[in-house]
Structures are given as structure tokens and as C-alpha cells.
Amino acid sequence: MKLELRGITKRFGSLTANDHIDLVVEPGEIHALLGENGAGKSTLMNVLYGLYQPDEGEILIDDVPVTFAGPGDAMAAGIGMVHQHFMLIPVFTVAENIELGHERVHGILPRIIGRLDRRRARREVQEISERYGLAVPVDALVQDLPVGVQQRVEILKALVRDAKVLILDEPTAVLTPQETDDLMKIMVALKESGTAIVFITHKLREVRAVADKITVIRRGKVVGTASPDSTPAELASLMVGRPVKLNVDKEPAQPGGAVVEVEGVRILDDGGAVTVDDVSFTVRGGEIYALAGVQGNGQTEITEALVGLESVDAGRISVAGADVTRMSTDHILGLGVGYVPEDRLHDGLVSSFSVAENMVLDLYDQAPFSGRLNLDLKHIAAHAEQKVEEFDVRTSSIGHAASTLSGGNQQKVVLAREMSRPLKLLIVAQPTRGLDVGSMEFVHKRIVAERDNGAAVILVSSELDEVLGLADRIGVMYRGKIIGEVPAGTDAEEIGMLMAGQTAENGETAS
Numbered sequence: 306m307k308l309e310l311r312g313i314t315k316r317f318g319s320l321t322a323n324d325h326i327d328l329v330v331e332p333g334e335i336h337a338l339l340g341e342n343g344a345g346k347s348t349l350m351n352v353l354y355g356l357y358q359p360d361e362g363e364i365l366i367d368d369v370p371v372t373f374a375g376p377g378d379a380m381a382a383g384i385g386m387v388h389q390h391f392m393l394i395p396v397f398t399v400a401e402n403i404e405l406g407h408e409r410v411h412g413i414l415p416r417i418i419g420r421l422d423r424r425r426a427r428r429e430v431q432e433i434s435e436r437y438g439l440a441v442p443v444d445a446l447v448q449d450l451p452v453g454v455q456q457r458v459e460i461l462k463a464l465v466r467d468a469k470v471l472i473l474d475e476p477t478a479v480l481t482p483q484e485t486d487d488l489m490k491i492m493v494a495l496k497e498s499g500t501a502i503v504f505i506t507h508k509l510r511e512v513r514a515v516a517d518k519i520t521v522i523r524r525g526k527v528v529g530t531a532s533p534d535s536t537p538a539e540l541a542s543l544m545v546g547r548p549v550k551l552n553v554d555k556e557p558a559q560p561g562g563a564v565v566e567v568e569g570v571r572i573l574d575d576g577g578a579v580t581v582d583d584v585s586f587t588v589r590g591g592e593i594y595a596l597a598g599v600q601g602n603g604q605t606e607i608t609e610a611l612v613g614l615e616s617v618d619a620g621r622i623s624v625a626g627a628d629v630t631r632m633s634t635d636h637i638l639g640l641g642v643g644y645v646p647e648d649r650l651h652d653g654l655v656s657s658f659s660v661a662e663n664m665v666l667d668l669y670d671q672a673p674f675s676g677r678l679n680l681d682l683k684h685i686a687a688h689a690e691q692k693v694e695e696f697d698v699r700t701s702s703i704g705h706a707a708s709t710l711s712g713g714n715q716q717k718v719v720l721a722r723e724m725s726r727p728l729k730l731l732i733v734a735q736p737t738r739g740l741d742v743g744s745m746e747f748v749h750k751r752i753v754a755e756r757d758n759g760a761a762v763i764l765v766s767s768e769l770d771e772v773l774g775l776a777d778r779i780g781v782m783y784r785g786k787i788i789g790e791v792p793a794g795t796d797a798e799e800i801g802m803l804m805a806g807q808t809a810e811n812g813e814t815a816s
Contacts, residue, residue, distance in 0.1 A: 306332055306383050306469035308353075308501065312362035315348055320701040322348040324525040325362065330470060330501050335492060337504045337516035341544055341741035342713030343699025345525040346505045347389070350472045353503075354386045355379040385463025386472040389712055390650070391455055395448035399441050400430045403462050433464055438494055451601075453484030460491070470501045475712065477511060489515050507544065507713075507741035509537045545743035553774035555753045558793075560589040560777070564730055564761035565611070570620035572606045572785075580606045582785035583620070590729070593752065593762040595776035596787075597769070598804050603785040604765045605647060608732055611763070612644045613637045625729045638667060641729035645719055645736055647765065649712075653719040656708035660700055661689035663707050664722050692721040697744065713740045724751055731755045734765040749775060769797060769804075 308330040315323040322345045330336045340346045351357045353364060355373030363370050366382055373379045376386070393402050404426040430443050439457045447455060456476060463471055473492070477485045492502055492515050506512060512519055512533065519531040521543045529543050541549040565588040572581035581603045588594040596604045609615035611622060613634035622630045625640050638644065646652035654663050665674050665685055673684040689703040696717045700710055707715055720736065733752060737745045752775060756762050766772050772779060779795065780787045781803035789803040 306501065307367050308384075308470050308503075309365040309368070310349070310353065310362065311365065313349060313352055313359050313364075314361035315345075315352055315357055316360050318701065321525050323352065323359075326522070326525075326527055328520055328527070330503055332469070332501050333496055333499045334517045335496050335502045335504055335515050337506060337512045337519045338522060339507060339509075339512055339519055339531075339540065339544055340522035341507060341743055342711050342717070343524075344522045344544075346522055347474055347711060349522070350386065350474055350503065350505060353379070354384060354472060380463075380466050380468070383467060383469035384472065385466060385468030385470070387456065387459040387463065387474065387476060389475040391459055393447045393455060393458060396446060398444050398446055399450070399458050400427045400443045402447055402458055403430050403465055405462075429465065430461065434461055437461075437464060437491070437498070439464075439491060451484075453487065456484075456488065457491070464500075468500070470503065471495065472503045472505070474505045475507075476504070477506065477508060485511065509540050509742065512540065513537070541742045544741065547743075549742050549746055553749045553753065555775075556757075558592045558756065558777040560592040561759065562590060563587050564590045564625055565594075565763065566621075566623040567607070567611075568621045568623075570607065570610065570622060571618045572603075572610060572615055573618045574606075580785055581610070584782075584785070584787055585620075586780050586787060586790070588730075588761040588763055590759045590761050591756060592777040593756050593764055593775050595764040595766065595772045595779045596782055597766070597772045597776075597779050597800060598782035600767050602782045604782055605734070607782075608644075608734055608763065608765055611637075611730075611732060612642060641727060643723035643726070643728045643731045645723050645731075645733040647734035647738070649716050649719050649738075654707045654715055657706055659704050660693065660698065660707055660710070660718055661685050661703040663718050664689045664692055664703075664725075666722065668726070688725075692725060696721040697747070713744060716740060717744065720748060720751070724755065728755060728758075728760045730761045730763070732763045732765075735767065736764070737766075737768070737771060745771075769800065773797060773800070 310326060310328040313323050313326045314321065326349055338346050348357065352359050355375045355378050365371065371382060427443050434441050439461055441454060441457050441461065447458060460471070476488060489511065496502060504516060516533050519533065520527060521529050521531060523544065523546055531540055531543060568585050570581055570584045571579060574580050584607055586594065596607065598604055606615050610617050611624070613629065613632055617630050621628065624637060624642060627640060629637050650656060655666065665688065668674055669680060674681055674688070686703060693700065693703060698717045698721065699714050707718060710718070716738065736752065737748050740748060752762060764772065764775055777793050779791050779800065781789045781800060783804065783806045788806065791800065
């Protein structure tokens with residue numbers, strides 16, 4: 306099935322999100338849509354999927370113009386979409402999620418008193434998952450599945466509905482490197498079966514690995530096309546509109562006294578299983594300490610314990626000379642701690658609050674944002690305008706809800722808030738998840754600047770290149786333990802071995 310967009314224009318008030326965009330996607334092709342945060346990529350795909358109506362332009366399938374009143378029309382025409390934030394019901398099984406909306410029923414009068422044909426639904430899901438190599442546990446609850454498997458469920462939802470064109474909107478934003486590699490293999494297999502894929506991303510390595518064609522969008526317009534053979538620097542420049550430094554530029558660290566001391570910390574989950582097992586490390590002011598490892602090895606729990614969001618079963622945590630092991634989050638942040646959580650949507654923002662309100666979530670009751678009785682809305686607005694410009698947050702108004710922003714711009718709001726006050730400790734978990742290369746360059750500079758200002762920085766990232774570029778020291782976590790600590794400049798292969806539980810000395814797997 307050939308898909309064509311001609312002159313698609315979409316406006317939101319005075320903001321033109323898509324400006325006369327042309328795009329052609331051939332059958333059995335992976336067509337990458339590359340652009341920075343807020344460039345209009347997701348808006349364009351929402352138009353194609355029937356979620357938005359275009360103000361101008363037309364959509365053609367096999368050279369025939371079509372109109373979609375909603376996603377149902379798009380799915381009926383053979384277009385499926387996997388959204389950046391999954392559209393799954395956590396308490397339903399995999400099979401129930403995939404069949405939702407076109408359930409099979411059986412009985413004498415199926416439309417009146419029919420029953421759900423669960424056996425047929427399970428069989429259908431099993432067959433199509435095996436056909437495309439998308440192994441999923443059909444009877445498992447979605448809430449119990451890793452993110453990478455949840456994404457497979459979303460893809461299967463589209464394939465069950467016989468999608469000939471599959472839209473993947475920032476599909477690797479929440480995946481580990483291993484899950485990303487698995488997804489790219491799946492994409493290639495789907496392409497070979499004749500499915501066309503529109504791959505929305507800003508990650509240059511992934512584009513160069515799987516794309517057949519690349520269309521670059523900047524500020525709502527198509528600014529060029531590129532070959533997968535283009536260099537990362539060429540793609541980054543085309544995407545951002547200026548030369549971009551892809552490597553972190555920093556001087557050697559000048560560490561001072563200890564700011565964070567973690568001693569023998571053990572953390573249990575709700576079921577009593579050990580998630581952090583006898584972890585100890587020290588972070589000094591003026592250095593960046595990275596906790597590396599495949600996601601799910603205790604990094605989340607130890608960083609949450611540092612800010613009082615996770616209970617410590619044993620051990621001690623000290624921040625800026627204060628014992629914070631049993632201290633509340635408010636008191637810990639009051640010591641000069643900034644915290645960028647890995648899940649910006651649930652833990653970093655109040656999505657229904659405005660951009661301006663989110664910028665002062667932890668400062669609203671302090672001068673100059675608050676008087677004796679009322680919030681000082683003028684100061685809050687002025688602060689937000691300044692930070693929006695400084696961090697290049699793409700929004701038409703600071704009064705818009707945070708939920709209206711793209712994922713990358715939501716991340717910028719969190720970063721702007723947490724880096725806008727004097728800090729003794731900055732904890733950043735997945736700080737550039739969902740950011741384009743231009744924004745990553747800026748964020749990396751800001752993290753290094755906090756270090757150079759004397760703050761201790763704890764970095765948690767599943768991006769090994771980011772860890773290698775930023776960290777002065779690296780602690781590698783595996784199954785809740787730090788199984789190795791290495792200095793900056795350590796070979797990526799050695800760190801990769803540690804991340805897999807292999808000790809560098811003897812190659813044995815850590816227990």
C-alpha cells in the first residue's frame with residue numbers, strides 16, 4: 306500500500322505545527338521522520354491517523370484521496386499507530402488488550418446474548434505473534450510486563466487489524482539498548498513481509514541502522530531528505546539547523562569533599578524481594594558519578610531512596626553532612642538537592658498544571674513567587690518566560706498545560722525547574738530520554754556546569770554513550786549490587802561486560 310501526504314497543514318491557534326508537508330511512503334519501506342523536539346512529527350502522524358483534521362492538504366492511499374474522521378477510519382484503511390505513551394489497559398491481559406474494540410463473540414444469538422470467544426482471541430494473538438516473531442505471553446497482565454514487551458503488544462494490536470502502514474512514534478524513548486536492538490530486528494522483519502513503517506525519532510544511530518529513506522522536519526516544515534549513509538554530524542546539522550557537537554566537551558573534574566555517602570544500603574520491594582543489596586558509594590562535590598546498568602538492576606530504587614521516595618531496610622544515606630535515611634522528601638530537597646526522575650510524566654510534572662506552574666512546583670511558597678496570602682503570578686510568569694527561552698521549551702504559551710507539550714519539551718520543563726536554584730547535589734535519571742541531539746548538547750553542558758560549580762552529580766542513564774561522555778567515575782549495578790567501579794575513559798566493552806554481570810578479571814557471572 307502506497308501512502309502519500311500532500312501539502313498537509315495543521316494549525317493550533319497562531320501556532321502552525323505542520324506547514325505544507327509532503328511525504329511519500331512506499332510499500333515495504335522504513336521511512337524515518339527525523340526532527341528535533343516540537344518539530345511537528347507527532348502532529349503530522351496524528352493527522353494521518355485521524356486524531357487531528359488537517360486545515361489544508363490531502364492524504365492519498367494508492368493514489369486515491371481519503372479522509373479519516375477518526376482512528377477507526379485510519380485502521381480500516383490499513384494504517385496502525387504505536388503511540389509514544391502506550392494505549393494499553395494495565396489490568397487487562399495481553400490478549401484482551403489486543404482484541405479490545407473488535408472482540409469475537411459466539412452463541413446462538415451472538416449480537417444479543419453472545420459471549421466473548423476468549424479461546425479464539427488467544428489463538429489469533431498467538432498465531433500472529435508467531436508469524437511476525439513478536440513473542441508475548443498472551444495470558445499475562447500488561448502491568449506485569451517489561452516496557453519492551455508492552456511495546457510488542459501495541460505493535461500486535463495494529464497487525465491484528467491488518468495494518469499495511471505502521472506508524473511508530475518515538476518507539477525507543479523508553480527502551481533499554483537491548484530492547485531497542487530487538488525492536489529494530491522486528492522492524493526489519495515487518496518490512497520484509499511488505500509492511501511499510503513510518504519511524505518517528507530523533508536518534509541518529511537508529512535512523513542510520515534501519516531507515517531506507519529519511520525526511521527531516523524542522524519547525525513544522527520539511528527542510529530536506531537524507532540517505533542513511535549520511536554522517537551523524539550531517540543529520541544533526543540538518544535536523545537542528547546548525548552544527549552540533551555530538552561529543553561532551555568537559556575539563557577534568559576537580560572533586561572536593563564528600564557530599565553523598567551511601568553505606569550498606571538494602572531496599573526491599575513490596576513483596577519483600579531485595580532490589581538493592583548492600584550498596585555503598587561516595588560522591589564528592591565537583592564530580593559526576595554514574596550508576597550504569599541495564600534498567601531494572603536497582604538504579605531506580607537507590608536514586609529514589611536518596612530523595613526519600615523509597616524506604617531503606619538497612620544501611621545509611623548521608624547528603625551534605627545530614628543523615629537522610631529516614632528524612633522526608635521535602636526536607637531532603639531543602640538541603641539543596643535537585644532531582645530529575647526517570648518518569649517525567651508521572652513523577653516530574655503535574656500534567657494538568659500549566660508550564661509556568663510546573664516551573665515552580667517546589668518554589669511556589671517562597672519569595673518572590675509567593676506573598677503573605679497569595680501567589681505572585683507576575684513573578685511566576687516572568688520566571689517561566691525566562692526558563693522557556695533559556696531551555697528552548699517549545700510551547701506557544703506558558704499558560705498551556707504541560708500535557709500539551711511533546712515528551713522532549715516536558716523533559717526540558719523538569720530540567721529547567723531542577724537546575725534553576727543553587728544545588729549541592731543533582732540527581733539526574735535518564736536526563737536526555739526523548740531529547741533531540743541539539744537539546745542533548747545543551748543538557749550535557751548544563752550538567753557539566755553544575756559539576757564545575759561544585760555540585761555533586763549522580764547520573765543514571767541506560768545510554769552507554771552518555772555515561773561514557775559525562776561520567777568522572779562509573780559504578781555498574783547488576784542484580785541490585787555495584788559489581789564494579791571504574792574511572793572515566795574505561796573501555797565501553799569492559800563496562801558492557803560488567804553490565805551483563807561479567808567481572809573483568811575472570812569473566813565469571815556475578816551472583
